Amino acid sequence: MPLYVALTYTRDVDWTAPEQAGDLQGYEDFAKSAAAVIRGGQALYPTATATTVRVSGGKGGDVVTSDGPYAETKEALTGFYLLECADLDEAVKMSAGLPAAWDGAVEVRPVIQFPA
Incomplete structure (x- = not known):
């Protein structure tokens, strides 16, 4: 059967924080x-x-890192299934x-399964 990533x-929350226990129940x-x-x-x-992480000048170029996500948005990637x-x-x-579908969004994509 095909695989999908959700x-x-x-x-943007810290799921390990005690105040998130109520929200985590829905995921459980x-x-x-x-x-x-x-x-x-x-x-x-x-x-x-x-x-x-970015590599300037393409493969073999200088590795450039920056803190945080690429762009600031209202919703952040917070997990996957x-x-x-x-x-x-x-x-x-x-x-x-x-x-997440009720108070955010869930992006569903098919997974490419390459041969081992």
Whole structure:
């Protein structure tokens, strides 16, 4: 069956903070209800912990890093799920159960599975 990544975009929060416990319950509920199709996933630390990497001049050029995300936005990439679903319709249906879809966005993309 095909794999899909469900990228969650929500307000930029620290999921390890005690005040997020209530919001995390929705994701725990999703994990239980979608366990049959979840093949992986994790929450991400806030964007303030991100490092953006660029190579100036292309391959072999100078490595340039900057703190934080590439662009400031209202919603940030805060996690992902790897879903094994029959098709895009099923992946969308499953992703609609994520709390991020109710107060943010979930981007669903098919995963290219290259031969080992």
